[in-house]
Each structure stands twice: as C-alpha cells, then as structure tokens.
Amino acid sequence: MTPRTSPEVGGMGHSVKRKEDPRFLRGQGNYVDDVVLPDMLYLDIVRSPYAHAKITNIDTSKALAIPGVAAVITGKDLAQYNLHWMPTLMSDTQMVLPVEKVMYQAQEVAAVLATSRYVAADGVDAVEIDYDPLPVVVDPKKALLPDAPVLRTDKEGKKDNHIWHWEWGDKAATDKTFQEAEVTVQEDIYIPRIHVSSIETCGCVAHFNKVTGKLTVWMTTQAPHAIRTVFALVAGHVGLAEHKIQIISPDIGGGFGGKVPVYPGYVIAVAASVLTGKPVKWIEDRMENLQADSFARDYHISAELAGKKDGTITGLRIKTIADHGYTDAAANPSKFPAGLFHICTGSYDLKAAHVEVDGAYTNKPPGGIAYRCSFRVTEAVHTIERIADVMAHEIGMDPAEFRFKNFIKPEQFPYKSALGWEYDSGNYAAALKLAMERIEYDELRKEQAEKRARGELTGIGISSFTEIVGAGPSKHFDILGLKMFDSAEIRVHPTGKVIARFGTKSQGQGHETTYAQIIAEELGFPVADIAVEEGDTDTAPYGLGTYASRSTPVAGAACAMAARKIRDKARKIAAYLLEAHEDDLEWEPGKFFVKGSPDRAKTIQEISLAAYTNHPPGVEAGLEAVDYYDPPNLTYPFGSYICVVDIDKGTGEVKIRRFVAVDDCGNIINPMIVEGQIHGGLTMGLAPAMYEEIQYDESGNNLNGSFMNYLLPTAVETPKWETDKTCTPSPHHPLGAKGVGESATVGAPAAIVNAVVDAMWHLGVRHIDIPITPAKVWKLLRENGVSE
Amino acid sequence: MAAINVKVNGVDHKAEVEPRLLLVHFIREVLRLTGTHIGCDTSHCGACTVVLDGRAVKSCTVFAIQADGREVLTVEGLEQDGKLNHLQEGFFQEHGLQCGFCTPGMLMTGYEFLKNNAEPSEDEIRHAISGNLCRCTGYVNIVKAYQYAAQKMREGGAQ
Amino acid sequence: MIPRSFEYSAPGTLDEAVALLQKLGSDAKILSGGQSLIPMMKLRLASPPHIVDINRIPGLDYITEKDGFLRIGALVRESDLERSELVRSRFPILVDTTSVIADPLVRNQATVCGNLAHGDPANDHPATMLALGAIVVAVGPRGERDVPVENFFPALFTTALEADEILREIKIPIPPPSTGGAYLKLERKVGDYATAGVAVQITLNNSGACTAAAGIGLTNVGFTPIKAVKAEAFVKGKQLDQAAVKQASEIAAGESHPVDDIRGPADYKRDLVRVLTARAIVRALERVKGGV
C-alpha cells in the first residue's frame, strides 16, 4: 500500500520512528517501581510453602518487634471489612488473604508493611505460621475422579472439583462425519502451563488520601478503567466510590496478558493504604511473579479429525480438560469460559465440528490468561495445526498440499465456520505459497530425502493459522458485564496541535506512535503535532484496555471514527471560511478545497484556528470528538509459517535452521512496528515450543519458580527470523486493519512441533508435546532405535 | 552502616549504606536514577546492567559497598552534550525497543562490548547480549541497533 | 529478594584477610566475584554473619606462565581468561569452558578460582581442571599448600579448603607438544548449568598413541565433579581410532552418577556423557593436529 500522506505527516504505511523512544533511551521512562511518594511504606508478602494446608496459627510478634515494621496484615484483618475474598473476572471467588487454608504453594498468607524494602523483607522472614498439610491434587484428570478430595470447601454444597462444562458445535453432525470417514486420526495434545514473564513484574503504589477520600493507584495494568470499576464494586462497602478512584497505568514493562487480572497484592496494598493513610508500594519479585501470578494455557486436549483418503477433512472433534488452579480467574469474555477456543477449525473448510471443555480445580495458582494471544486462540491453532499435520502424514500426503486442498478459498469470504464464526477476509493459499517460495520448499524436501538416506534428521513444519482478534461486538462480548467496546477522544487545539486519549494501554506496542499515525492519516496533522495519552482513568475515556490484540481493531477504529467526526465538523467550518457549499468541498489529507479549484483551500490548521476564533454561526465552537467503537465483527488475521529443523541424534537437541513467517494483518499502520511485533511474537512462540513450562511435583511444589528453571530464550537460542507479508484488508474495519501483536505467538509453536515430528515420522514418531526438550527428543530417538 | 563514595556518571556520591545494600538499590533508591531496572532475583535478566570500572555487570549481584571508590556508568550517563550515543541512536533508528524495560541494560552491555569489538558479527552480538533478556523484540532489531552503532563508531569515532 | 544483614570487611592484603578469617572462623565467608554467593544470599539460602571481600587485595589478577605452570590468580575474572592471548593460544579448552559459563555480564565479575572454591558439581571449571591435572594453591594461617584438584572436591558443595584458607592461585601444568583438549557442555539455554559436560585433554606420542597424561573430567553428573579415571586409564597408550573412542566414551558414561532432575532423567544424562566424551575426544585430537 503506498501511503497517502507525506513522510512528514506520517500517516498510515509510514515507518514513523516511535514517539515513546526518547524517554526510554535516556532511562527516563516512568514505571511503577519508579514512583516514590513521601512517607511511603513498602509491602512484602509472606507466602505459603504448602500447596494445600490448614493454617493453624500466625504469630506476628517477632516481625512486629523489628524496628521499621509498621504492621502485619492477615486474612482475619481483612475479614473484618469483608475484603478477604474477591471476585475473579470469571465470577468465581479468590482469596485476598486466607483465613482458613491455603490452596497453592506461594499463595499470599500475610503481608508486612515497613518503612523500607529491606525491613519489609526481614519482617516477612520473621512471621511464623503453622500449617496442617492437606492432601494435594495436582493432576486435573485426577481432580475430576469421584474419589478426589474436594478442594473448594468454602463453596457450600460443592461435592467435586468440576468448575464447568462447556460445549459448542453440532455434535450429531460431527459424529456423522466420523461415522462416514475414510480416515480418522486422534492425538492427545497437552499444551502446558506457561507464564508470560514480562521483564517488569507486577506491582503498584496505592495512595489513599484520608482528607479528600480519594484513592490513587499507580499500577501495572493493561485495563485501568475496568480495574477502577472492579475496585468500586468490590470495595464500595468500605467507602470507595468510582469518582474517587483514580487508576494510573504508567509505563508498562511488557504485559502479554499477565497484567490484566487483579492480584491479591494490589488489593492488600490498597487496603493497607486505606488503613494507614500512607502511600503503600508493593512490587512483586520474579519468583512471586512466576509462582503466584496468573498462568496461561494448561489444556489437556484430545483431538480427532475425520476425512477422506484424498485428503479432504470433514469433521473435527475435541475434548479438553482445562486446569484452572484453585479458582477460575481466567480473563475471558463472560460468555466464553474457554475463550475463543472454538476458532479451532482454523483455516480449513470443514463440514462439522464439536468442542467440549471441562474446567477443573487443582492445588495450583489460578489463571487461564492469555500469553500474548487472544483468549485461548493458541490452544485452538495448535490443536488444528497439529492434528491436520498428523492426518497429512498418515495418508502420505505432503502437508503443504494437504493444506491447499482444505483451505477456505478467497471467494468463500465472508465465511461462516462450522462453529459459527464469520471470518471477515482471507487468502490463505497466497500466504502459504509465498512462505514456500521464500524458504524454497521443494528444494528442502529434496534435501531432506537425501539426508534421510544418510541417516540424518531434518524436518520441515508448516503452520497456516487463522487468528481471531479485536473482541468484540457487544452482542457477545463483555467482561463482568462491561461491553468490550473501546474509545478515543481527540481534541484539536487552536494552533493546530492535537491531544488524543484512549481507553487502552500500551505495554510496548507503540500506541503513542500508531494512534498518532491514524489521526495523521485521517486529518492530515503531522504525527509530530499529536500527543497521545493513555492509562489515566481521570482523563482518558472509558475503555476495556489492551490485550487480545484488540487495540488496533477496536481503539484504532475508535480513533479513526473520532477523527472522522472531527473531519465532518472541519468540513462545515471550511465551507463557511471558503464561502462554498459543503458538498462542493473535497478532502485530501490536510486540507479541504473547492472541487475544480484547488487554490481555494483551507488547511486543517487554518480550520483548527477558526474553530476557536471564527466558527460558523449555528455550529458549536471547538474541535473535538469522542468515539466509543463497538466493532461489528472480530477481525481474522492469518499467516503461514514454515520451520526447518535439524536434530542432533546424539544429544536430542533441535536446531531451528530457518523460520519463515508470512503474516497478513490487513492494512498496516506502521510497518516497522508491525514487523517488530512479529519478531517478538515469534520469540514468544519459540519459548513455549522449546523452553518454557511451569511444572509441579506430586506435592504441588513449583519446579520452575525462578529464571533458573523457567527458561526465557536469549538472543542465542532465538533463530534469525525471516518475515514477509501479504495484505488482505478487513472489509469491516474503518482502516482495513486487523491487529497483529499476537499472531506470531499463536502460529509459531505448531510450525516448530510439526517440523520436529516431520523429521522423525518415518521412525514412528507421531507427536511430541511442547516444550520440545532435548531429553524428550532423545527418548523418542532411542525408543525408535536411533543413536549416535 | 558504612560510608561509601561512588562516582556515578562522573559525579561523586557520598552515602551511608548498610553493607547488604545492593548496588541496584543504591542507584535506584538512594541516587534516584531509575533508568536501571530490576527484572529478576537470580541474576538472569540483565535489566540491572551498569558499567562498573569499564565492565558491564549485573548491579543486582554486586553490593553497593563494593563500588566504593569506583566508577559507575548508568543509562542516564550515556547522552553527551544533549546527543544520544551511537547505540541509543541505533535503538531509535532500528526499532530496538518496545516496552523499554530491558533497554537500559541492553545499552550498557553494548557500551562495553562495542568498545572492545569494532566489527562484531551477528553471532558475536547475539552472544554479547545473552545475559540480557528481552521479552518484546525477539532480539532482531536489537542486533541491528548494535550493528548500526558499530558502523557509526567505525565511521566517526567514539561514543 | 534481599539478603540478611552482615558485617563487612575488605582487607588490603592476603595476610590481613587470613588473619580475619582465622579470627572469625565459620562466621566468615569470602567474597570474590560474588556471582554464586550473592544470589544465594539474596534468596537467603546463605546468610553469613561476616563477609570478607578479597577484591581489594592488589596483585591477584594475574594470568602468567611460570616454572612450567599456567598460573591463574584469585581475582582473575572469567572474561579475563577469555581475552588472554596466552590462554587463547595455549589452552583452547579453557576458552571452551569459560565461554559456556553463565553469560558475559556474569563472567565480567565471576572468578575462576571462585568457580572451584564454590565446590558446586554443576560448575564447569572443575571438570576442565580435573582433565588438566591442575593444582590448587591455598593460603592460610599455617602457610601455603598445594592441593591436587582431584583431591579438592571431597563431597557435595565441599572443598578441601579450611574455613580460614583462601584459594590464592590455580596452577595448570604447561602441556607438552602434541596436546589437545576440549570442553563440551549441553545446556538448556545460555546461562544454564550443564545438563552434562565433559572435558578431555590428550597428549599423543610420536607414534600417535595417547600418552599417560590423558585427563577426562565430568560436570554435573554426580555429587562432586568427576574424574573419569577408568576412561583415562583405558585411553592411555592407545591409538584413538573410532572403536577406541567409542569404548572410552562408554567407560566414561559408566563412571557418571547422574540423578533424575528437571534437566532430564539419569539415563539421558549418562548417555550424554557418552556422546559428549566421544565428541570431546575427537575435538581434542583435531586440536592436537592444530585444528581449532
């Protein structure tokens, strides 16, 4: 797409350098831990060593004796105000601090307030707690057995650990495709528990001003407005009203979904500030972050695919057990306890599908959030891309040919999927073709055959994913009843400078630049003249926040719509100034002119001034607009990734030799930023595919609770990503854009697994669960008689 | 408590500190230079990287008292006469940062590395930054930023 | 993650340091690079009441060749080793080793001597030093003594050092001509300790057979660093053809005592020792011939 604006204006399609960078490059960002207020207290948390235990005694006397320790807060203290439990986003309940028992290792048990970080840590050490260990349930499948100990004894009448059953699709029609199938395949696929691990952990500074009654909280949140409302709903009874709550989400050091939930630490800090009247800072450390904050995934999936011998897929059947830990604290739209998992028919045109998911309680931390993905889309993509590959291999068809055969064709869009989604646009074959050209697919297959003849192991894996982002239309999408619109407010100053505010919150995606570019595109103001603000609930319009790649699809659209409202008004002013009829004016970025006489023109800057100095009679002064955008549909970005791996037969190591990613996210606002998002997303796809997993032993001890064993890839492990793109605009989005922040994370793991299995299929290997560790590969090799 | 004197970004700072005070907390909380970040407890992430007597180190794994009488350079000290150094400029031009949290550490690691390696290969750069975790960028553009800076340093002198 | 409080001293001479250690006994911990000690203190897994920081003692950061030994002083950092021309040209095995330890930032602080003194079987230098037949020089109130590295690691996280002794220097015999060595480590990612690691040092005689000076050391496959004595004995005097390499590697694997843990099951690690030993021998032989 050739840009319509000049590089100086910097509208869509320009790789404008980021407006946020100058402060970060100088160490002048303002992250939560950088906030320091006079007289501030530090909060540190005592955590449970047990995964399930009764608390028999808490002795705080030694801690309180340490000079500088101001208070120790326990569940009993909070219970006096009925603040010891809080609701989760999925309307389950979660302990803020326990009164009776702990439900997972590292659960918050008490909180120490002190005059410094160091003293608070000493205080934590000195709190003495006695526990009576209870039987631990770690495996969600065992949790659902009839004889499993019931974990949620707080729920009256609860007799098992089953949270909910959810199903979607036409069961009878699906079963019929299986009865009539010429080929069926089945695989058990575990998508392990992982953690987003943004490099900045979570934390807050809560400040309750006893005089004004106003609570201000600087906090690491991706959704400041929703948090404000939740606080007002939860703590209304202790006098916190929504107009007296200000949530400020300052610079955020990465979010990826981990900064959507409300963690107990935040609530304790707020309670502590309300009780003491002093500012309270709580910053979790990395181990707390990994051991207690919301996890992602943890889906135990059984997938079946039905098809014909010629490679046509006809039906998909999925049963899943979802491990939610001790409470369902997932961050999903209310109606969808399994998120958008039912996008699992992927890029393929198939007749029928049926999905079932059962949620289970276990003695693990709660969660079920995204990991740089939109509500369980990775789980869906991984399942379909894996099982499709299994079928291709099973019938001896090249996995690329298999995909071409089953893709939804460009002329079928808008396409109604078997599970009820309406895909907006796509050209899946084009993306896969481009990826194959880039990687020289046919040559690679030849090379693979030669190598195999010599006993060497090389694999080529494809993932042709379809994403679903931009939640979402208010008819179906809400969080705790709040509809999932988003908002923009644009104000043009008399001198032609602009401030724009949004309900979203960037965590590195570059909103300050991207939104400015949308305004530049729509109104012709240079990007340099536009300031973008987010994250302060006192000033920004209400919005649901940034996650699930919704900012461009939803807030970006709101931005365009608000700008268009301004343009409509500007047209009226221009007509007045030019003494012409509105209909006789034509717009080009930056000015209105009279049709046929381009010299009779008014620039947007001239119009801005006139809006305050010479506005037309009957028209309000000023030039500003607000838009709350309720998307008519979701957007469906897609792509095809191809990965080439070489396997070391001696050690089991997998080396990614090449990885080509072709993405299609519709029209692109800033190509530089989009490419950066894809690089990052790919690396967060690599991570769970090969390195990251949170594991527990039988007693519920977390085995990957620090960066020692929770393995974030470094630059050395990360392949040299090769990226390319196709462009299929969204027909319903005002800018034709689709959202891209997460596609790569969603699509990459399947390409990697498919490559590894492809390298070993001829040995008898059908599947391998992520993360693909050398130890797992070694075992498969030796089991199948391969050694060095 | 012990008296220390540390030169940070060219300025002497005297302070009374507990021996257990970590250098990163001295920099962030005593000196209020908050560009140096903390991302882990186990010395893995490199968000806290500063240059101590010419070597890039993890300031979360050094006691402040060990820096007594020595020189520390932090991200705040990179800009000279209102001009970003070549590596900062490289990060800007090549989109080497997203959330910016790892960036100061990446800049400090590069400050030492590029001084000792004028013409680094991509693999050398990747190894050089292997003690600095970035969750946002996938490292591609960080590598390019280093290459940009190396090029500029070869063309036109120091910084 | 905040360490507990402690007293701190930074003696200016070795004598002062030794005197302090003698006075404080088991209350004191030596701080050199701090890259193992400080993380443990932050996690409060170690809480020494007194820290004796030896970093202010001048003259301990040398890498020199003297009297037939390469000598590495107590304050030589890993990155010094990596950059030393002497080490690069004569001891590529040490460059192999140091370059897979932690990451460049940690290596800027961590000392080679501390890597042995920490007594961690997961550390990488012990295996290499075992293969090289290094000698540890300890200084204490009773003077100085040499400890052959094979006697330096009596038990898990224990060394032959007394509480009042300082590891002052590591001495490595300068190898005769026709010597080659290599260290290979499998790690899950940069910054990780070894799933398994193998160091091999080999000297060939005129007829191309392995001399008595062969050394093989193993990392993180037992409670202490392991000297693979049976494999060493096997290779001595042999022409290291494919069959001999294979047999040697199998013997070395048999000498490892790994346990199941998060890095993998024991049988996997044992097999890794086999694979890495074979590869390290081949690499060492290439280096004898002048390869890199």
Ligand SMILES: Cc1cc2nc3c(=O)[nH]c(=O)nc-3n(C[C@H](O)[C@H](O)[C@H](O)COP(=O)(O)OP(=O)(O)OC[C@H]3O[C@@H](n4cnc5c(N)ncnc54)[C@H](O)[C@@H]3O)c2cc1C
């Ligand atoms: C993220 C990370 C990853 C790492 N990965 C690896 C790895 O892959 N491989 C590896 O081998 N190591 C690794 N290490 C450990 C690192 O190499 C340590 O620095 C080393 O183990 C200890 O050296 P030090 O100089 O830092 O010792 P310190 O931490 O200062 O001391 C360690 C112990 O040795 C004692 N000690 C130190 N010096 C002396 C001396 N001269 N005389 C007597 N006692 C002494 C101390 O009292 C203390 O008990 C890693 C460290 C980190 C932080």
Ligand code: FES
């Ligand atoms: S804070 Fe992570 S290495 Fe220092």
Ligand code: FES
């Ligand atoms: S830019 Fe966010 S961690 Fe690197």
